[in-house]
Amino acid sequence: MEAPLDPLERYRPIVDDFEAFLAACRRPLPRAVRVNTIKATVERAAAVLEREGVEFERRGWNPQLFTLAEEGPGPGSTLASFHGLTYGQEEVSTVPPLVLDPEPGERVWDACAAPGGKATQLAALMDDSGTIIANDDNLGRLSALRFNAERLGATALAVTNQDARNYSLNPFGFDEFDRALVDVPCSCEGTIRKNPDTLEGWSMDHVHSVSGIQRDVLRRAVQATREGGTVVYSTCTFAPEENEAVVNEALAAEDCRLREVDIELEYAPGVTEWEGDEYDPSLERAARIYPHHNNTGGFFVAKLEVGA
Amino acid sequence: MSENIGDRFDRLPETDADREVEGRVSREGVVEYFEDRFGIPPETFEDYTFWEKGAGKIWLYRGEAPSPIEVEAIGMTCLRTRQEHWKPTTDFAQRFGSEATRCVIDLEPDAARRFVAGEDGEIAWDGDWGYLIAAHDLVGRREPIGVGLYVHGELRSMVPKGRQRDL
Ligand SMILES: C[S@@+](CC[C@H](N)C(=O)[O-])C[C@H]1O[C@@H](n2cnc3c(N)ncnc32)[C@H](O)[C@@H]1O
Numbered sequence: 525m526e527a528p529l530d531p532l533e534r535y536r537p538i539v540d541d542f543e544a545f546l547a548a549c550r551r552p553l554p555r556a557v558r559v560n561t562i563k564a565t566v567e568r569a570a571a572v573l574e575r576e577g578v579e580f581e582r583r584g585w586n587p588q589l590f591t592l593a594e595e596g597p598g599p600g601s602t603l604a605s606f607h608g609l610t611y612g613q614e615e616v617s618t619v620p621p622l623v624l625d626p627e628p629g630e631r632v633w634d635a636c637a638a639p640g641g642k643a644t645q646l647a648a649l650m651d652d653s654g655t656i657i658a659n660d661d662n663l664g665r666l667s668a669l670r671f672n673a674e675r676l677g678a679t680a681l682a683v684t685n686q687d688a689r690n691y692s693l694n695p696f697g698f699d700e701f702d703r704a705l706v707d708v709p710c711s712c713e714g715t716i717r718k719n720p721d722t723l724e725g726w727s728m729d730h731v732h733s734v735s736g737i738q739r740d741v742l743r744r745a746v747q748a749t750r751e752g753g754t755v756v757y758s759t760c761t762f763a764p765e766e767n768e769a770v771v772n773e774a775l776a777a778e779d780c781r782l783r784e785v786d787i788e789l790e791y792a793p794g795v796t797e798w799e800g801d802e803y804d805p806s807l808e809r810a811a812r813i814y815p816h817h818n819n820t821g822g823f824f825v826a827k828l829e830v831g832a
Numbered sequence: 833m834s835e836n837i838g839d840r841f842d843r844l845p846e847t848d849a850d851r852e853v854e855g856r857v858s859r860e861g862v863v864e865y866f867e868d869r870f871g872i873p874p875e876t877f878e879d880y881t882f883w884e885k886g887a888g889k890i891w892l893y894r895g896e897a898p899s900p901i902e903v904e905a906i907g908m909t910c911l912r913t914r915q916e917h918w919k920p921t922t923d924f925a926q927r928f929g930s931e932a933t934r935c936v937i938d939l940e941p942d943a944a945r946r947f948v949a950g951e952d953g954e955i956a957w958d959g960d961w962g963y964l965i966a967a968h969d970l971v972g973r974r975e976p977i978g979v980g981l982y983v984h985g986e987l988r989s990m991v992p993k994g995r996q997r998d999l
Binding site for chain 2: 562563568571572575601602603605606607608631652653654655656666670671673674675677678679680681682683684685695696697698
C-alpha cells in the first residue's frame with residue numbers, strides 16, 4: 525500500500541515539478557555511508573569495502589560519501605563499519621556540516637547532536653582537533669551518540685546534556701563558539717522515503733509547537749557564537765513555518781545575517797512569502813533540497829553570519 | 833589525600849608525586865604503560881589530556897576543558913586502572929593500536945571473524961600473557977580489531993556486546 529502524502533499537498537505552490545517531487549517521495553531512499561576520515565582515507569575505506577565485496581557508488585559533490593547498492597549488507601553490518609572506517613549517514617544529512625565548514629582547532633557547538641552523525645562529521649572535518657561540544661537534551665539518544673563517537677575515534681568531542689534553549693557554557697571556561705550547528709527536532713517530512721509512516725502523526729499543531737523550540741535554540745546559538753562566527757540552521761522538513769519563518773525571527777531578534785549556501789547539489793532557494801506571511805528577502809539565500817533534485821531525502825539549510 | 837568523586841571528570845596529575853587523590857594514576861603512568869606494554873610512542877599523546885571519571889576509568893581527550901568538569905563525556909574511555917592488570921578499551925585499540933609494536937597478536941581471517949563476533953579461540957602465542965591488541969591484515973595493512981585477554985593458550989575476545997558483529 526502506498527503511504528498517504530496528503531500533508532505534502534500544501535507545498536504544491538512552492539515546489540517546482542510537484543509531480544516529480546511526489547514520485548520521488550514514494551521511492552525508497554538509497555542507503556549511504558560517510559567515510560570517517562578520522563580513521564581512514566577515502567581510498568582506504570573504498571578498498572576495504574571492495575575487499576568485502578560491498579558494492580557502492582561515489583557521489584561527485586561529496587567525495588566522502590558512498591551510496592550502497594540495494595542488494596548487500598546494510599551500512600552497519602560491514603567490516604568497514606566495525607572498524608569505524610564508515611558511518612551510515614544519509615547523503616543529504618552530510619550537507620549541514622559541510623556548509624558550516626569548521627576549521628581544525630576551532631570551538632564548535634552542535635546544539636541538538638544525537639545520535640551524532642553530524643557531530644562526528646564535524647569532528648572529522650576538523651581533523652579531530654579543537655573542541656566539538658555535542659549536546660542533546662535526551663539522555664537515551666546521547667548514549668547512542670557516545671557509542672558512535674567512541675567507535676569513530678572522535679577524541680576532541682565533548683558531550684553535554686542540556687536544554688539547548690538556555691544552554692550554559694559554564695562547564696568549559698570559555699564563553700563563545702566560533703561556529704554552531706542547529707540541527708533541530710522537526711516534523712521530519714523530508715524523511716518520508718526512509719520512514720514511509722512519518723506523516724501519520726502529522727498535524728499543524730505539532731508544526732507550530734516544534735517551531736517555538738526551533739526558534740529558541742537558533743536564537744541561543746546566535747547569542748553563543750562570536751562576532752564574525754557562523755551558525756548553520758537545518759531541518760529535514762519542508763514546512764516554511766519550521767524553516768524560513770524560524771530564521772526570519774532570528775534575523776529580526778538577533779545580530780546576524782544570511783550568507784549564501786555553497787554546495788554542488790541541485791536545490792531551490794528559500795521562500796520569501798508563505799500563506800500570507802512575508803519573510804526577509806535574504807531568505808532566498810537558504811537552500812531547499814527536495815527529494816527529486818538529487819535523489820536524496822529532503823532538507824532545509826540556512827547559513828548565518830553573526831554580527832555586522 | 834582526598835577520595836575519587838565518581839560523577840565528574842578530574843584531570844590526571846602529571847606524575848605520581850603530584851597525586852592528590854587516593855589510588856589515582858598519573859598521566860606519566862598511563863603514557864608509560866602504553867609504551868612499556870605496547871610500544872606506543874609517548875609523542876602519540878602530546879596533544880592529549882587524561883582524565884578519571886568513575887573509579888579507575890581513564891578517558892583521553894584532545895579538546896579544551898577545565899578540571900574538574902561535570903559533563904557526560906570528554907573524548908573516549910581508553911583504559912581501566914585500579915585493578916591488577918590494566919585493560920585498554922576496544923575503541924582505544926582501534927584508534928591508536930596501529931602505533932603499537934609489542935603485544936599485538938595477528939589473527940588469520942577465520943580467527944579474526946570469530947574475535948569480532950566475541951568468541952574465544954585457541955591460538956599459539958609465545959609472547960606475554962595478559963591483555964593484547966588483536967589485529968588482522970586488511971588490504972595490505974595491519975588493522976587493530978580490539979583487545980583480547982591471552983591466558984593458557986586461549987585468546988578471549990574483550991569486544992563489548994554492542995560492538996560485536998557476525999560478519
Ligand atoms: C534532528 S535530531 C538531531 C540529529 C543529529 N544532529 C545527527 O546528525 O545525528 C534533533 C535532536 O534534538 C534533540 N532535542 C530536542 N529538543 C531539544 C532541546 N530543547 N535541547 C537540546 N536538544 C533537543 C532531540 O533529542 C534530537 O536528538
